[in-house]
Amino acid sequence: MSFGTTALTTTYVSATSLTAAVPASLVATDGSFPVTAKNTTTGTASNAATFVVTAAGNTTPTPTGFNPASGPVGTQITITGTNLSTITSVTINGAAATFGSATATAVTATVAAGNTTGSVVVSDGTTNYTVPGGSFTVTAAPSVTTTATTAIGATSATANGNVTSANNSTITERGFVYSLSPNPRVGASGTTKVTATGTTGAFSASLASLASNSTYYVAAYAINGVGTSYGNDDIFTTLPPPVVATLTTNPVTAIAATSATSGGNITADGGDAVTVRGIVYGTTPNPRLGGTGVTNVVSGSGTGSFTANLSGLTANTTYYVAAYATNTAGTGYGADQSFTTTAPPFEDFEAGSKGNYTTGDITLASGTWTFDNALIGTGTTDRKNGTKSARIQGTTTGGGFIAMNFDKPNGAGLVTVNAGIFSGDNTSSSFKVEISNDGGLTYTDITGTAPTLTTTLTAFTFTANKTGGVRLKISTTSTASSARINIDDIYITNYASPITAPTFTGMAFCVSSAAAAFDVKFTPTGTFNAGNQFQVQLSGPTGSFATPTVVGTLASTSSGAELTIPVSIPAGTANGTGYRLRVVSTDAALTGDNSVAITIVNNPTVTVAPTADQSIQTNTNGTQLTATETPAATSRQWVYSTTSGGTTLTPITGATGLNYTPNFATAGDYYVKVVSTFAACGSVTSNEVKITVAAPVVTLTATTSPATSPTEISGLTTTVGTPSAAKTYVLNGSNLSTTPVTVTAPAGFQ
Structure with a gap:
């Protein structure tokens, strides 16, 4: 045994008892001394017991410890020691505990609301005595706050909270409780509990299966050895039931013969997440998912703008495309965007075969072409959209070329050529485009600024605006044979006049005694300079504008809007059924399309021949009469009167042609004539021919x-x-x- 740090002579008494004498020198002074026993064989020491030495007559309070070491407010602490009967108060971490009682060997006190973790001190009113044993730990239920609910939907939300302190007691559970009523609590009726992992710090949990458009109360909670704490209620309202998303369909761009680009913009998700979005398209209006002939292109999820590519289209075909978005409420669609794919290339060189640069003619899909210092390239270094393209090399006498040996009808508006530099060749190479509308006798260069080529096949567009039959010639501008270029996919649009054909009311006009006045409407496009005048021209009677007559003018620079010009066809203009009108501009000098053919009528006449009187018997054919009209009438009717110059005219049934053979069933005198109706000018009556009809002799x-x-x-x-x-x-x-x-x-x- 040891007394303090001094080993004592120890006598074994029994398995549970030892004795030892403490020398007087060790107890000469007051104090508390640890006493321990030690197994000399194993070296194991026992716990220490406190031996208090009190000088004879000493009454000073001597606390030796307290129990328990921790507890919440309301916990009773027992302080042990000697001479404690004079103790009148106890503090924990400097704050008064609720004093209980004091005896010579024990003092009791209760942890008060203001106590916090710290040392235990007793006092007799005069002196403070710190109780050995370290700090008393004051425990409490957890400290919890409820923070704002997020991700609020129609049937779900995310609850948020924070356990700011475990208050010296291990957290055994935390989570949220929520209800349609205030102050939700664990186990309460109508309250749902959702647990969360962890102990202290911020935490979240998903609230599911909520009622839409409803107000909820949610509180964070945490449980430790002391009890359960709740944060304040957070109040939130779920969204109304979701509806389909709101979205628009993007205009279609990059339209080609077999492809295009569209997409959409989802501006509202309808109250629920968009899980899939994309476009649908087909050749009939209102394409829908799962519809016959409808193609679906998925383009992600969520709101906002997106793009999608349409492929595998048929050339020169009208399509309808709509963006769509799907959420739990269903699928919403944007309005249709319609577009028409371009016609296939005028020439794509896929049908031809020529493996050398010598001059020769080859038959392609569009017709026969001449290839001079040019061939059909099929190699991996040829720039091409398909499997073939034309390859042209430069020459010292001028660039090689490819040229059409046939005319394309309907003129040329825009010419688009895809071109690029043959792999590894001179990057300064370029080309020019020429057009002919006289069968290739002469060509006009329509290139303008020479295109800058790269090793990527690029489309270049040139303005031709040539009418009638046209043919192209495409030449390299390089004089070096090492400077080779590829040409592919040529497109030629039909010529469309920048001034539309004039429209008007009526197809025939009378100018016998006065000019024919009416309005002409047309639409110009393009740039027209100050001082420009639009003129309406009248052709000759066969439609030729070799020497046109200006019949109306308008000073204007307007473009893109319909304009009206009053016109006046002069009185006395010659008869004709092939007249046409057109509009021309003076600055820029442009010629519009021709109108439909019109008829001009001037002093129409009709005569009947032969004019000699005829004598016939009843029911007998006379000599055929023929009407001569200038110009041709739109209709006619043969008539007769029984008196010369009579105004009472009787139509002859079925007699409406230019010829009529007299035949009457009743004897008498008949004065036959024809009434011809002329467009715009009304009817004209011919001369009369007398027909005398006699009864037969029996x-x-x-x-x-x-x-x-x-x-x-x-x-x-x-x-x-x-x-x-x-x-x-x-x-x-x-x-x-x-x-x-x-x-x-x-x-x-x-």
Whole structure:
């Protein structure tokens, strides 16, 4: 055994008892001394017991320890020692605990609300005595706050909280409670609990299966050995039930023969996350997911703008595309955007084959072309969109070329050529485009600034604006054979006049006694300079504008809007059915498209020939009459009057052609004429031709039946008083209404 640090002579008494004498020198002074026992075999020491030495007559309070070492407010602490009966107060970390009682060997006190962790001190009113044993730890329920709820949806939200302190007691659980009523608590009716991992610090948890458009109360909670704490309620309202997303369809761009680009912009998700978005397209309006002939291109999820590519399209075909977005409420669509794919290239060189630079003609899809110092390139270093392109090399006498040996009808508006530098060749190479509308006799250069080529095949567009049949010639501008270029995919649009064909009301105009006045409408496009005048020109009667007549003008620089010009076709303009109108501008000098053909009528006439009188019998054809009209009438009607110059005219049924053969059933005088109707100028009546119709002369011959005497009517006699037999006479002749005529004398004729 040891007393303090001094080993004592120890006597073994039993398995549970040892004795030792403490020398007087060790207890000569007051104090507390640890006493321990030690196993000399194993070297294991026991716990220390406190031995208090008190000088004879010493009454000073001597605390030796306290128990328990920790606890919440309300915990009773027992302080042990000697001479403690005079203790009147206890403090913990400087704050008064609730004093209980004091005896010589023990003092009790209760942890008060203001106590915090710290040393325990007792006092007799005069002197403070710190109790050995370190600090007393004051414990409490956790400190918890509820922070704002986030990610609020129609049926879900994210709750947020923070355990700011465990208050000296291990956290065993934390989470959230929520309800449609205030002050949700664990285990309360109508309250849902969601736990979260961890102990102290910020934490979150998802709240699911909420009612839409409803107000909720949520509180964070935490549990430790002391109890359960709650943060204040956070109040939030779920969103209304989701609806389909709101979005628009982007305009279609990069339109080619088989591809295009579109997309959409989702401006509102409808109250729920957009899980998939994209475009649908087809050849009928309102394409929808799963629809017949509808193609779907997915382009991610969420809101905002997105793009998507359309591929595998058919050239020169109209398509309809719509953006879509899907959430839990369904799929919403943007309005359709329609577009028409471009026509396939005029020439793509895929059908040709030529493996050398010698001059020669080859047949391509568009027709026969001449290749001079040019070939069909198929190599990996040829720049091409498909498997082939034209390759042209420079020459010392001028660049090689490819040229059409045929005319493309309908003119050329824009010419687009895809071109690039053949791999590894001179990067300064370029080309020029020339066009001919006289069968290749002469060419006009439409290139303008020479294109700058790269090793990437690039489209270059040139303005031609040539009418009629046209053909192209494309040449390299380099004089070095090492400077080679590739040409591919040539597009030629038909020529479209910058001034539309004039439109107007009417197709025929009368100028017999006055000018014909009407309005012409047209639309110009392009740039027209100050001082420009639009002029309406009238062609000749066959449609030729070799010597046009200006019939209306308008000073204007307007472009893109419909304009109106009053026109006046001069009185006396020659008759014709092939006249046309067109509009030209003076600055810039442009010629518009021709109008449809119009008819101009000037002093129309009609005459009938032959004019000689005719004499015919009833129901007999006379000599054919022919009407001559200038110009041709739109309709006519043959008529007659029974008096010369009569105004009461009777139409002759079915007689509406240029020719009429007189034939009347009744004898009399007929004055025949024709009334011709001319476009815009009304009707004109011809001269009259007199037709005299006479009744026919009747002749008769007779035969009897039976053929017995008498055989003639003159021999038909009988004796008075003597009945005759029945006799039939058959009369034949000319000009009879019915032939033959049968007369029967009945029996008994007298």
